[in-house]
């Protein structure tokens with residue numbers, strides 16, 4: 001059975017094969033480790049059954065508290081080719097949304113390439129909406145590509161909002 005757990009440092013070697021997809025965002029080790037240490041709960045890896053526990057996909061993100069509205073930001077989400085259309089990305093995104101909610105986020109957002117049809121379908125199916133377009137966000141050569149910011153708000157009672165803003 002597929003299992004889900006928080007990522008550990010040694011998983012960085014396990015996910016190497018997953019990051020070759022052109023749509024998967026890759027970050028420097030420093031960036032990854034910084035957020036990983038601060039928000040271990042906001043990374044998760046899905047593993048295949050069997051002795052090797054092969055990495056099937058992962059999500060990595062952080063809580064942005066510097067904004068007027070604190071929010072969960074998905075920095076990277078990817079599922080290995082062989083395991084797509086099984087609901088793994090949906091499970092990883094649902095988990096991220098739940099943890100962001102528990103940490104007091106107002107919404108969850110992410111940036112995606114405007115040409116990434118599969119990702120757009122996925123996020124729309126989960127209730128994310130296109131919120132803005134950032135022109136030439138991805139500095140590809142010869143043609144840069146636009147990014148879509150996708151966002152989903154976390155329903156909150158008015159009581160929670162006034163408590164949160166009072167503290």
Ligand SMILES: CC(C)(COP(=O)(O)OP(=O)(O)OC[C@H]1O[C@@H](n2cnc3c(N)ncnc32)[C@H](O)[C@@H]1OP(=O)(O)O)[C@@H](O)C(=O)NCCC(=O)NCCS
Pocket residue numbers: 021023024025077078079080083084085086087088089090091110111112113116117118119121122123125
């Ligand atoms: C996008 C990606 C994460 C989807 O992962 P996944 O585990 O296959 O997604 P799910 O199985 O949870 O799909 C849920 C829904 O998303 C939509 N969807 C997913 N992949 C799709 C595709 N290739 N084409 C159209 N719709 C798609 C469908 O509505 C799907 O529901 P359905 O299978 O019942 O039709 C995966 O294709 C991937 O890793 N791509 C490369 C990296 C990437 O693009 N990451 C996102 C960067 S923003």
